[in-house]
Amino acid sequence: MFSFEVGSLLNIAFVLGAGLVVSIMMIWVERRFLGFFSDRLGPNRVGPFGLFQVIADAVKMLTKEDWIPPFSDKFTFVVAPMILPIVMLLSLAVIPFGPGVGVMDLNIGLLWIFAMAGLASYSTMLGGLASNNKFALLGSLRGAGQMISYEVFMGISILGIVILSDSFSLREIVEAQRDGWFVIPQFFGFIVFMVAGMAESHRWPFDLPEGEAEIISGYNTEYSGMKFGLFMIGEYIGMVVMSALIPVLFFGGWLAPFGLEFGNEIFSGLFWMGAKTTFFLLFFVLVRAALVRPRYDQLMSYGWLVMLPLSLVNLLITGAVVLYQAG
Amino acid sequence: MFKAIGKQIHIIWSQIVTLWLVFLHLFKKADTVEYPDVKPYMFPRWRGRIILTRDPDGEERCVACNLCAVACPVDCISLQKTEDENGRWYPEFFRINFSRCIMCGFCEEACPTHAIQLTPDFEMAEYVRQDMVWEKEHMLIQGTGKYHDYNFYKVAGKAIGGKGKGEAQNELPPTDRRSLLP
Numbered sequence: 239m240f241s242f243e244v245g246s247l248l249n250i251a252f253v254l255g256a257g258l259v260v261s262i263m264m265i266w267v268e269r270r271f272l273g274f275f276s277d278r279l280g281p282n283r284v285g286p287f288g289l290f291q292v293i294a295d296a297v298k299m300l301t302k303e304d305w306i307p308p309f310s311d312k313f314t315f316v317v318a319p320m321i322l323p324i325v326m327l328l329s330l331a332v333i334p335f336g337p338g339v340g341v342m343d344l345n346i347g348l349l350w351i352f353a354m355a356g357l358a359s360y361s362t363m364l365g366g367l368a369s370n371n372k373f374a375l376l377g378s379l380r381g382a383g384q385m386i387s388y389e390v391f392m393g394i395s396i397l398g399i400v401i402l403s404d405s406f407s408l409r410e411i412v413e414a415q416r417d418g419w420f421v422i423p424q425f426f427g428f429i430v431f432m433v434a435g436m437a438e439s440h441r442w443p444f445d446l447p448e449g450e451a452e453i454i455s456g457y458n459t460e461y462s463g464m465k466f467g468l469f470m471i472g473e474y475i476g477m478v479v480m481s482a483l484i485p486v487l488f489f490g491g492w493l494a495p496f497g498l499e500f501g502n503e504i505f506s507g508l509f510w511m512g513a514k515t516t517f518f519l520l521f522f523v524l525v526r527a528a529l530v531r532p533r534y535d536q537l538m539s540y541g542w543l544v545m546l547p548l549s550l551v552n553l554l555i556t557g558a559v560v561l562y563q564a565g
Numbered sequence: 566m567f568k569a570i571g572k573q574i575h576i577i578w579s580q581i582v583t584l585w586l587v588f589l590h591l592f593k594k595a596d597t598v599e600y601p602d603v604k605p606y607m608f609p610r611w612r613g614r615i616i617l618t619r620d621p622d623g624e625e626r627c628v629a630c631n632l633c634a635v636a637c638p639v640d641c642i643s644l645q646k647t648e649d650e651n652g653r654w655y656p657e658f659f660r661i662n663f664s665r666c667i668m669c670g671f672c673e674e675a676c677p678t679h680a681i682q683l684t685p686d687f688e689m690a691e692y693v694r695q696d697m698v699w700e701k702e703h704m705l706i707q708g709t710g711k712y713h714d715y716n717f718y719k720v721a722g723k724a725i726g727g728k729g730k731g732e733a734q735n736e737l738p739p740t741d742r743r744s745l746l747p
Contacts, residue, residue, distance in 0.1 A: 275590050279597045528587035529580060544573055 244343045253341050257330045260519075261474040266292050268523050275527035296467075304463035307369065314368035319458075319465045322361035322472030326479055329354035333482045334409045336492045336507030347408040348400065351483065352393060355438050359385040361472065362440075362447055366457035377456025380534060381447030384437055387541045388444075392434035395427045395549040398556035399487055412491035419495075421488040423559075426552040428488045430545050435484065437541075439476035442526035446534055481518035482511070489514050607685035609711075612670045614686040615661055617701065618679065618710035625705065626680035626717060629656040633672035633681050641665035642672060651726030653718065656701060663689060664697040678717040682710040 243249070266281065266288065273280025282288040306312055329351045331341035344350050359382060366378020400406060402423065403414035411420075421428050437444035448456035458469050485491055491514075492507030499506045532540065598605055607613075620626050629646035647657040672681050691697050709715075724730050731738035 271591075274595070275587050277590055277593055277596050279595045279599070282599075524584060524588055528584045 243338050244340050249339055250341050252339065253330065253333075253335065254327070256335075257327065257475065257478060261471065261478045262292055262296075264474045264477060264519060265295065265470070267519070268526070271520065271523045272527050275524065299464050299467040302463040304465060307371075307460050309370045310460065311368040311370065314364050315460075316465070318361050318365035318368055319461065319468035319472075321364070322358055323468055323475055325354045325358045325361070326472050326475035329479050330475065330482075332408060333479065333486060334412055334491060335482070335511050336504050338504060339492075339508060340409075343407065343409055345405070345407045348396065348406045348411075351479070352389070355392075356385075356389060358438075358472070358476065361469070362457050365461070365469070366447075369457070369460035371460050373453045373455075374457050374459045376453045377447045377449075377459070380449075380453075381440070381457055384444065384446060384537065387538060388434045388437040388545075391430055391541070391546045391549040392438060394546070394553055395430035395434065396487060397553050398424045398427045401553075401556050401560050408486050408491075412486055412493065415490040415493060419488060419490045424488065424552070424556070426548055427556075428484075430549045430552070431487065432484060433545060435480040436522070436525065437537075439480050440473055441477060441480075441522055443529040443531045444537065445531060446537060449531060451531075477519065477522055478515070481522060482515045484518050485511065485514035607687070609685060611685035611687070612668045612673075612683040614684050614689055615663075615666070615672070615699075615704060616682055616684055616710060617659065617705045618682055618712075619705070619707060620716040620718075621709060621714065622716065623707075624653070624718075625655050626678045626715075627656050627659065628654045628678055628680070628717065629659075630654075630677060632675040632677065636671040636675035638669060638671060639665045639667055652723075653725050659701040659704070660698060661704065662698050664694060679710065679712045679715050 269291070270280035270282070270288065280288065281291040284290040284294050306315060332344050332347040332350050334340045334343075342350075362381035362385070363378045366374040366376075366381065369375075399411060399420050402420060403411045405411060405414070414420075436442075440447060446456075448458060450456075453459075458466055461469060492511040494500075494506055494510050498510075500509075618626050627644075629644055631644065631646070634640070634642040634644060641662040642660070644659040645657040646654055648654055668683065670683050673683050676682075689697075718725055718728065718733075720734050720736075722730070722733060722736060
C-alpha cells in the first residue's frame, strides 16, 4: 500500500499534493517571472523572496465577499467553477511522473485527457451562461468556439505519436521513446500540440474567453471570492497538466537524456520529469510575457487554415513512413 | 500558395524573435527602486511637507500677513494675527489642513518674509483624518530653512522694541520735515 506502484496510497497523496502545490506556487512563480521579463522585481515583500505571497492571496480570496448575483442561474453559477479544478485534477491522474509513479495507468490515457479537456470547456460555457451578463456570455461563446476548434487538431496532432508507439497508454508512449524522443520525427505535431495546448488551457496569448481588455474578464466577470479562485486554480492546474503532458508525449517523459540516469530509477525519473515539466512551465510564462492576444477571427483562421492542414499533413506523412517501413 | 506559406513562416519567425528578445530581459537589471528599504534621492527644491522657519535670531519669521492664505488655491491655510509687547506681529495660530494641500508651493512664493517653506519630505500618510491638520507647533522648526541670512525686521522700516525708525539695514534716518524748510 505504501510502496511506489501505480495507484498506491502513497502515489495518490504524492501526485495530488505535488500537483496542487506546484500549480498554486505557479501563481507566485508566474508573477515573479513576469516581473523579471519586464525589468521589474515582481512580488518580493511577503516572506523570503515573496514566497508567502500565495498565502496572502489565498487569505484575500477566502475572506472576500462571495457574491452570487440575484439575476443569475444560481445552481449552475455555483457548479461551474467547481468543474474546472476537478476535471483538471482528474486528467493529472493519468500522467506518469516516473516509473511506478502515478495514480492511474489507463490503456486509453490519452483519450482520458481529451475527454477531461472537453469537459473543462463546460466550466467556461456554464459559468458565462449562468452569470446572465452580456460580457460573460461573449466570453463563454468565445471559449466554446475556441475549445471546440482547437480540440480538433490537438487530437489529430498526436495521432502520429499513437501510430509510432502503437498505444494510447501514456506509460507505453514513454517507454516507446527509449530509442529517441518523438519530438524529432513528430516536430510539427509538437508545434501544433503546444499551440493547441495553450489554447486549451486558456493560457496567454489564447485567453480570448477572458480578454480583460475587451470584455472585462469574460466568463468570470460576475465571479468573486473563492469562486473566482477556483477558476484561477483550475487554470493553473491545467497549465501544469499541459506542461507535464508535453514532455511525456514528445520529450521522453521520465527517461533521462543522453543516458544521464543516476541513482534509483524512480528518483532519477522524478528528477528528469520534474526538470522537463519546469522547463515547459517557465516557457508558458515566457509566452505570456512576450506574445500579444490575437483577434478572434485571426485565432479562428489560424486554427482552421494553418494548424489543421499542418496536423493533417503530419499525420499523413507519419502513416506513410510507418507503412513503408513495415514493408 | 507559396506566398501564403511564406507569410505564415514570417509570422512564426517574428513570434520566435519576440520570445527571444523578451527572454533576454531576464538578465537585465530591474528598474525597480525598493522604496521603503532604498530611499530615493529627494532634490532640495522638491515641494513636500510645509514648515515655518525662524530668523537667524531665533524669532518667528511669520508676520501673519495672510498672503499665503490668499495665494492658496485650495484654501487650506488659516491663521490669526496677534502682536507681542515689542510690536512684532506673529500668528496666534497657524493651521494647515494637509488633507487639502496640493503642494503647489504658491504660499512659499507669496511669503514676503521667507517664513513658509516647502521641504523634500513626502511621507505624510496618517490613519486618522484629523491628524492631517497641522498646527503651528508641529510646523515651526528651530532653523532658518533655505534662507540663512534673511531677517525681515532687520531690513524693514517698521519700528519694534529695541529697533527704532531708521535703524534698519540700508535705511536712512527719518527725515525731519521741518528742517527741510527753505
